[in-house]
Amino acid sequence: MLSKSTSQPTIGVLALQGDVREHHRMLGHCGAVPVTVRRPEELLAVDGLVIPGGESTTMVKLATAFDLLEPLRKRVADGMPTFGTCAGMIMLADRIRDGIEGQETIGGIDMTVRRNAFGRQVDSFEADVSLEGFHPGESSHPFHAVFIRAPWVEEVGPSCRVIARVASGEAAGRIVAVRQDHLLATAFHPELAGDVRVHDYFVELVKEA
Numbered sequence: 001m002l003s004k005s006t007s008q009p010t011i012g013v014l015a016l017q018g019d020v021r022e023h024h025r026m027l028g029h030c031g032a033v034p035v036t037v038r039r040p041e042e043l044l045a046v047d048g049l050v051i052p053g054g055e056s057t058t059m060v061k062l063a064t065a066f067d068l069l070e071p072l073r074k075r076v077a078d079g080m081p082t083f084g085t086c087a088g089m090i091m092l093a094d095r096i097r098d099g100i101e102g103q104e105t106i107g108g109i110d111m112t113v114r115r116n117a118f119g120r121q122v123d124s125f126e127a128d129v130s131l132e133g134f135h136p137g138e139s140s141h142p143f144h145a146v147f148i149r150a151p152w153v154e155e156v157g158p159s160c161r162v163i164a165r166v167a168s169g170e171a172a173g174r175i176v177a178v179r180q181d182h183l184l185a186t187a188f189h190p191e192l193a194g195d196v197r198v199h200d201y202f203v204e205l206v207k208e209a
């Protein structure tokens with residue numbers, strides 16, 4: 001489902017909870033038309049969707065309460081380009097560790113994500129990540145990433161491509177961004193970094209879909 005002008009796709013930001021406004025700003029900057037998604041009708045009207053950071057346990061409860069969980073699963077399974085950051089990454093994971101009892105997700109990416117993986121003592125921090133998988137074979141300068149009670153990816157299935165890893169320090173090598181077909185996920189918050197490359201990449205992915 002594409003809007004008339006594919007050069008300016010309409011991209012929703014799931015606005016149940018979390019940092020919605022920063023994503024709107026970044027998407028607008030990258031040439032998309034950002035809209036807010038809270039209801040099933042709004043979900044049907046977008047070319048792509050961003051699931052922001054926040055708290056995945058709360059987000060899944062709200063999605064259920066707003067009758068959005070099944071429509072989200074359906075659109076994601078039907079190929080809607082979707083980008084999850086942090087809690088949004090957890091929402092797109094097929095499997096999670098350290099979730100609360102019975103915690104559900106939308107799913108779609110064949111990966112195992114560990115919640116709050118960087119340890120409780122470091123609630124939030126910044127680190128450079130290397131974006132090796134954006135345009136495979138091309139090197140690009142590191143992305144200065146903001147992590148807030150972030151997950152990391154522990155395992156990926158064969159069709160899930162690693163996009164970024166922590167560049168140095170204790171967590172060096174940890175997978176913090178992945179792509180599987182029309183789905184993109186980052187453990188960090190690119191909307192807070194002042195670096196548009198990840199959003200740009202997603203807007204391009206929506207245009208190509």
Ligand code: GLN
Nearest residue numbers: 053054055056086087149
């Ligand atoms: N720890 C949060 C969760 O489990 C994610 C944190 C975030 O999105 N900044 O959902």
